Amino acid sequence: MHREERTNQILVITSHQGLVGIIQEAVQGSLEITHAADEKEGLEKARKNFPNLIVLGYIDPPGTAFQLHRKLREGWITKNIPLLLVDADTSDQAHRVLSLEEGLQIEADDYITLSGVDTQASATRLARPIAALMDRVQTRIQQNANVLREAILDPEVFCITWEQIPGRGAFEMQQEELIENARRAAKKGTVHAVSVTDNPGGNPAISTEILCTEVRKLGIEPLVHLAFRDKNRNECESVLYGLAGLGVRNVLMLTGDYPSDGGFKGRSKPVFDLDAVHGLQMLDMMNAGMDHETMGRKVKLAPTDFFAGSAVSPFKATESELLCQYYKLDKKIRAGAKFVIPQLGYDARKMHEIMLWLRMHGHVNVPVLANIYILPLGAARLMNSNGIPGAVVSDKLLATIAEEAKDKDKGRSARIMRAAKMYAMAKGMGYAGAHIGGHGISYETLEEIVQRGDEMAPRWRDLVPEFDFPQPDGFYFFEKDPDTGLNTERSAPRKEKGAKPPIYQFARVAHATMFNPSSVVFKSLRPMVKMIDNSHRMKSAFEFCEHLAKVAMFGCQNCGDCALFDVAFLCPMSQCPKSQRNGPCGGSYLGWCEVNPEKKCVWVRAYQRLKSHGAEGEIVEDIVPPPNWELMGTASWLNFYMGRDHSARKLGIAPPETKAGSKKAAQSQAGQGAKA
Amino acid sequence: MQISEAIRGGRFCVTCELTPPKGTSIQGFLNAADMVRNYADAILVTDNQRAVMRAAPLILCQVLKSRNIEPVMEICIRDHNRLALQSQLLGAAIAGVENVLVVAGHDVLVGDHIDAKPVNDMSCSSLVQAAVMLNQGKDLAGHNLEGSPRFSIGIEAIAEKGLKPDQVADLREKVAQGAQYIITQPVYEPETMAAFVESVSDLNVPILVSHIMLRSASMARFMNSNFPGVNVPDYLIRELEGLSREEVPAASVQLSIDLLRRMKPLCQGMHLMPGGWERYVPRIVDGVA
Numbered sequence: 001m002h003r004e005e006r007t008n009q010i011l012v013i014t015s016h017q018g019l020v021g022i023i024q025e026a027v028q029g030s031l032e033i034t035h036a037a038d039e040k041e042g043l044e045k046a047r048k049n050f051p052n053l054i055v056l057g058y059i060d061p062p063g064t065a066f067q068l069h070r071k072l073r074e075g076w077i078t079k080n081i082p083l084l085l086v087d088a089d090t091s092d093q094a095h096r097v098l099s100l101e102e103g104l105q106i107e108a109d110d111y112i113t114l115s116g117v118d119t120q121a122s123a124t125r126l127a128r129p130i131a132a133l134m135d136r137v138q139t140r141i142q143q144n145a146n147v148l149r150e151a152i153l154d155p156e157v158f159c160i161t162w163e164q165i166p167g168r169g170a171f172e173m174q175q176e177e178l179i180e181n182a183r184r185a186a187k188k189g190t191v192h193a194v195s196v197t198d199n200p201g202g203n204p205a206i207s208t209e210i211l212c213t214e215v216r217k218l219g220i221e222p223l224v225h226l227a228f229r230d231k232n233r234n235e236c237e238s239v240l241y242g243l244a245g246l247g248v249r250n251v252l253m254l255t256g257d258y259p260s261d262g263g264f265k266g267r268s269k270p271v272f273d274l275d276a277v278h279g280l281q282m283l284d285m286m287n288a289g290m291d292h293e294t295m296g297r298k299v300k301l302a303p304t305d306f307f308a309g310s311a312v313s314p315f316k317a318t319e320s321e322l323l324c325q326y327y328k329l330d331k332k333i334r335a336g337a338k339f340v341i342p343q344l345g346y347d348a349r350k351m352h353e354i355m356l357w358l359r360m361h362g363h364v365n366v367p368v369l370a371n372i373y374i375l376p377l378g379a380a381r382l383m384n385s386n387g388i389p390g391a392v393v394s395d396k397l398l399a400t401i402a403e404e405a406k407d408k409d410k411g412r413s414a415r416i417m418r419a420a421k422m423y424a425m426a427k428g429m430g431y432a433g434a435h436i437g438g439h440g441i442s443y444e445t446l447e448e449i450v451q452r453g454d455e456m457a458p459r460w461r462d463l464v465p466e467f468d469f470p471q472p473d474g475f476y477f478f479e480k481d482p483d484t485g486l487n488t489e490r491s492a493p494r495k496e497k498g499a500k501p502p503i504y505q506f507a508r509v510a511h512a513t514m515f516n517p518s519s520v521v522f523k524s525l526r527p528m529v530k531m532i533d534n535s536h537r538m539k540s541a542f543e544f545c546e547h548l549a550k551v552a553m554f555g556c557q558n559c560g561d562c563a564l565f566d567v568a569f570l571c572p573m574s575q576c577p578k579s580q581r582n583g584p585c586g587g588s589y590l591g592w593c594e595v596n597p598e599k600k601c602v603w604v605r606a607y608q609r610l611k612s613h614g615a616e617g618e619i620v621e622d623i624v625p626p627p628n629w630e631l632m633g634t635a636s637w638l639n640f641y642m643g644r645d646h647s648a649r650k651l652g653i654a655p656p657e658t659k660a661g662s663k664k665a666a667q668s669q670a671g672q673g674a675k676a
Numbered sequence: 677m678q679i680s681e682a683i684r685g686g687r688f689c690v691t692c693e694l695t696p697p698k699g700t701s702i703q704g705f706l707n708a709a710d711m712v713r714n715y716a717d718a719i720l721v722t723d724n725q726r727a728v729m730r731a732a733p734l735i736l737c738q739v740l741k742s743r744n745i746e747p748v749m750e751i752c753i754r755d756h757n758r759l760a761l762q763s764q765l766l767g768a769a770i771a772g773v774e775n776v777l778v779v780a781g782h783d784v785l786v787g788d789h790i791d792a793k794p795v796n797d798m799s800c801s802s803l804v805q806a807a808v809m810l811n812q813g814k815d816l817a818g819h820n821l822e823g824s825p826r827f828s829i830g831i832e833a834i835a836e837k838g839l840k841p842d843q844v845a846d847l848r849e850k851v852a853q854g855a856q857y858i859i860t861q862p863v864y865e866p867e868t869m870a871a872f873v874e875s876v877s878d879l880n881v882p883i884l885v886s887h888i889m890l891r892s893a894s895m896a897r898f899m900n901s902n903f904p905g906v907n908v909p910d911y912l913i914r915e916l917e918g919l920s921r922e923e924v925p926a927a928s929v930q931l932s933i934d935l936l937r938r939m940k941p942l943c944q945g946m947h948l949m950p951g952g953w954e955r956y957v958p959r960i961v962d963g964v965a
């Protein structure tokens with residue numbers, strides 16, 4: 001349970017034993033009391049236990065209570081914990097909790113003096129202020145509740161999120177508008193969260209994390225987009241701690257578009273250290289309270305309270321792309337995605353497909369927010385020419401919008417109507433809400449969409465024919481239902497051909513013999529490999545040879561934590577510009593890579609290879625961990641045999657007894673153990 | 677400039693109180709003085725206030741004077757005998773101090789030197805009398821002085837609703853001795869202030885209402901239980917209840933302004949006791965003006 005959900009913890013800090021008894025008497029067992037007798041213990045318990053209320057009485061020597069009160073008020077962890085100062089024993093002037101001068105500077109939530117009253121009467125007097133403060137704790141928790149989470153999870157509520165663009169620069173109109181929009185949204189109440197994209201389009205922009213903390217101050221829940229393009233795993237973790245510390249809890253985990261060519265002096269280095277599946281796993285660990293080790297001491301970090309979602313791009317024309325998208329979505333959900341926002345698209349059958357796919361694959365309870373973008377002609381043209389990775393506008397839709405743009409209002413009412421209709425369909429199809437975006441959209445427009453959408457929702461089925469914009473020969477997961485224009489529950493035939501290039505066949509044979517721990521070859525080779533591993537010279541020679549061979553065959557980048565086995569013997573480090581280990585990014589187009597359109601997406605190739613022997617379903621099975629950079633530049637075959645890489649661990653290959661193993665190997669093993 | 681003169685000139689007088697450092701570093705004191713100097717007619721420097729030992733006000737008054745800030749020196753009968761009190765006053769006059777506030781001081785038991793010996797050689801009214809004599813060129817024992825001060829002498833008073841006859845008599849006595857103005861304890865109810873003003877109206881001296889900004893609900897309750905004669909009504913406390921540390925100052929400034937505006941017509945000036953919140957003094961003074 002998250003620590004803020006415990007609501008009956010009270011910490012009494014005083015060196016005056018009598019007060020503890022009085023408080024016990026006052027709360028009559030309704031609250032759990034912890035006692036700390038001095039300043040040090042008090043601070044420690046306040047920080048660790050995170051009580052709902054702190055009662056501070058006299059502490060030896062005089063002046064200590066005031067100092068402690070200051071520390072609690074100014075402390076990062078304790079600043080918001082309600083604090084009650086109690087003067088219990090006033091028979092003795094010198095042992096009052098505060099001096100007169102101190103008393104004028106206190107910032108506690110309440111102060112009470114029990115001068116000259118006996119225990120019973122004191123308890124009676126204390127009961128009221130304690131109850132009042134505990135009430136306030138309850139209200140604070142309620143006020144602090146994650147409105148977005150509640151709205152998404154509540155089947156009765158249709159959740160609205162409003163997407164905003166942060167903008168490059170520090171003092172730009174985009175930021176002005178964003179804050180103004182958030183302010184209005186906070187005041188009006190239709191919108192449950194304001195979401196801010198993360199360096200959209202791979203361009204640098206003002207930090208979404210920082211803007212989102214500002215948005216939260218305005219009184220509306222922010223939804224932070226976190227793209228793994230620009231941050232490595234440590235930076236992601238660090239940013240997330242920052243957000244947690246400042247009370248921002250909703251995150252949308254995304255791979256991210258490739259960095260644009262508009263960076264400072266050229267294109268930025270793409271990071272992609274983690275993929276969205278890893279990010280979700282990490283967040284899940286953080287929510288459970290991450291274990292970590294400092295100076296040989298194991299500690300569990302205080303749990304965070306994140307609510308994370310992820311994306312899926314179902315608007316894919318080919319079978320391989322679409323299947324891989326859903327495989328990856330499955331992994332995301334297993335990794336902890338609590339809701340899903342699909343990529344943009346204007347195809348009712350696809351909208352319906354996602355919901356049906358989730359239902360047919362055991363994910364009935366995963367809420368989906370429809371992605372509704374108010375589409376003007378310019379953006380439509382851009383999307384039509386695949387200018388926004390993964391966002392699809394078919395030729396037919398473009399022609400319709402071009403026609404509408406000739407209207408007197410330049411197509412404004414038509415595009416708002418289109419958004420409202422999508423809203424209505426989403427509502428009808430059982431979506432949990434709508435994620436609404438659009439350039440320069442005012443709050444009024446947003447409300448108009450919601451209002452009209454709500455009106456049209458009961459007859460949403462009539463609207464389906466207006467959203468019949470398939471991609472030419474586009475693949476759908478299910479067969480079409482001619483009556484509704486949507487999908488039946490029957491899977492569509494999958495006719496895409498498998499591929500079995502010679503290198504693939506060779507690699508499979510080699511794998512089955514040499515990299516199978518139960519094979520004779522593996523067992524007999526192991527002692528020799530151990531020998532090589534222990535000799536510095538032999539090891540370097542081996543590393544060199546392995547690298548040459550693997551560069552020639554696979555374009556190896558020497559990461560040392562080989563993922564060839566996981567991606568049908570295609571190297572995700574070199575063949576996928578985004579190093580995706582668990583499925584494709586959202587950007588592929590007609591099977592081609594988003595970044596490198598002359599090349600097939602590595603996941604399309606992997607799918608086809610596996611399909612050649614009916615094994616494409618394997619893609620969904622294991623979540624492949626991110627590469628362990630400790631192994632960078634080492635020979636992955638040695639790492640496999642010596643039980644150091646992720647594949648060895650998956651297959652249960654234990655490292656050989658450490659006496660023989662080098663010190664480094666033993667260390668790296670220990671390091672991995674903690675991370676696994 | 678004498679406070680009593682300023683008031684006689686017909687303006688609403690603003691004084692602001694600063695506490696000397698506990699130690700020798702006066703930077704904080706000077707910073708505080710700079711924050712309020714343009715918003716107050718004079719700055720009062722306290723004398724071991726609430727029985728907490730601090731640097732001597734005399735020297736800080738001199739520092740203020742050298743920076744062209746008008747000082748008011750508090751002088752407390754608890755810590756000095758009649759020799760020391762008079763010599764302090766003469767010293768202050770040499771430093772250019774023209775305003776003194778005579779106070780009784782808290783019991784040493786509430787302060788930070790509980791074993792100190794309270795002197796209390798003189799009463800407040802006799803100290804007022806002594807100061808008047810110094811003004812006239814004589815010391816308490818009747819000896820002539822070489823050069824004499826020109827103090828404007830103030831006294832403190834608890835402003836309670838039902839002022840008892842002996843309290844009024846005490847004030848009357850001090851005024852008869854030569855006290856020229858009264859600074860009250862903090863008052864948080866305009867009705868109380870009105871009643872107090874009414875009961876001392878025949879003394880015919882100007883009254884300054886003093887004010888401590890509310891730091892938190894707990895601080896207000898602390899004052900209610902520990903400062904005799906101070907009563908912060910519940911409705912004010914509720915305004916601050918549940919506010920975060922960051923939200924309190926703005927709310928508190930507003931409460932101060934509203935309250936002081938209501939009391940302004942009743943008195944001739946106000947005495948602010950910011951106690952570390954000097955940065956809010958300008959907003960209050962502007963708000964009340």
Ligand code: SF4
Nearest residue numbers: 576585593594601602
């Ligand atoms: S290879 Fe596929 S997954 Fe990798 S960047 Fe290209 S489109 Fe995305």
